[in-house]
Amino acid sequence: MTYRIKPVLLAFSIMGAICGGLPLASANTLEQVMEQKLLRVAIDLNAPPYGMTDDKMTAIGSDVETANLIADSLGVKLQIVPTTQANRIPFLLTNKADVVISSLSITEERARVVDFTIPYADNKAVIAVSKDSPVKELKDLVGKTVVTARGTTNDQQVTKQAPPGTNIVRFENDATAITAITSGQSSIFATAPSIIGALNQKYPAKAMDIRIVMSSAKLAIGVAKNNPEIKEKMNELIRANLKNGKLNEIYKKYHQTDLPADVVALGG
CATH class of the missing domain: 3.40.190.10 (Periplasmic binding protein-like II)
Structure with a gap:
């Protein structure tokens, strides 16, 4: 079907989880993630080269490797929660995922619904x-x-x-x-x-x-609002992995270029 959507409606489509009546759930806290030794990450596996599957149906891509890196740095197991572009934020709001690492750009509209970490890519x-x-x-x-x-x-x-x-x-x-x-x-x-x-x-x-x-x-990790411990920990891990060059290695592997200097600089 061919049609146009008014920008304001499109921009606030991510509000569907609230305005559409989806049941909101309390997001897992950092303490709960550590107790369960599991980080649930929403990733769109139909968005190459950020998320995709290889011929053995193994999840690969820059966001997949970034999620693995974050989980490893946190000392927990990664659970990929497959999603779509449109459902990335609703999955977070309904506690189907602890964070979103899925080519999620920082925008003013989205920031009204979720919190963002510092950028890890662009x-x-x-x-x-x-x-x-x-x-x-x-x-x-x-x-x-x-x-x-x-x-x-x-x-x-x-x-x-x-x-x-x-x-x-x-x-x-x-x-x-x-x-x-x-x-x-x-x-x-x-x-x-x-x-x-x-x-x-x-x-x-x-x-x-x-x-x-x-x-x-800029791309960032999406975190549920009022969950500052998760956001602070994600920021800490992003900075560490920008500083040691691992996030740049992942980005260059899939995007054939280095991360922008202003993103790398966030590692200190």
């Missing part, structure tokens, strides 16, 4: 097109179809910035959006540079160029 929201596409600017999107993953920063930015007359088709995750691109449903993709890199590597015949950068955002 991400850009871009528009990529087929190499022969005439699209070079936002105004060129009029009358064309753009695909994106519902509930992501990419979705928010293209909804906010695309001119009237742009058809925006939203899929439940990046994997299904990629399928729409490779199957020819559209040749315009609002997503992240790393996802375009992964798409180009896997589907060279469908290779795309990044033509428009809509925004740049």
Whole structure:
């Protein structure tokens, strides 16, 4: 289905866990996590290269390795709670997960619902097109179809910035959006540079160029509000693993570039 959503409605879709009547539950405290020796982390495994599965159905990706690193640093076992982009925050609010590590950009709207740690990585929201596409600017999107993953920063930015007359088709995750691109449903993709890199590597015949950068955002761990002990501990572990270079190693492995200097500097 092709339609447009008003930016304010999209921005506050994450409020669905409250306004939609989902039963809110008290998030596990740091003490409970340590007692159970288990950290439940919500990760979208259909968002390469952040979260995905290999041919043996093993979870891999930069967010998966980051979650493993955080759990190891905490001295507990990791339990991945598979989610979708749209359900990342609702899973946290309903205590299905202790934290969210799932390419979650820090935004003002989300910060009204959850707390964020300091950044552990960054991400850009871009528009990529087929190499022969005439699209070079936002105004060129009029009358064309753009695909994106519902509930992501990419979705928010293209909804906010695309001119009237742009058809925006939203899929439940990046994997299904990629399928729409490779199957020819559209040749315009609002997503992240790393996802375009992964798409180009896997589907060279469908290779795309990044033509428009809509925004740049920092990625952080999402934590339930009023749970300061978890947030403080996550910040401590992020700083330590920025300082020792492990988070940069993970980022470079999956994104083929180093973390931005301003993120690395948070390690002290």
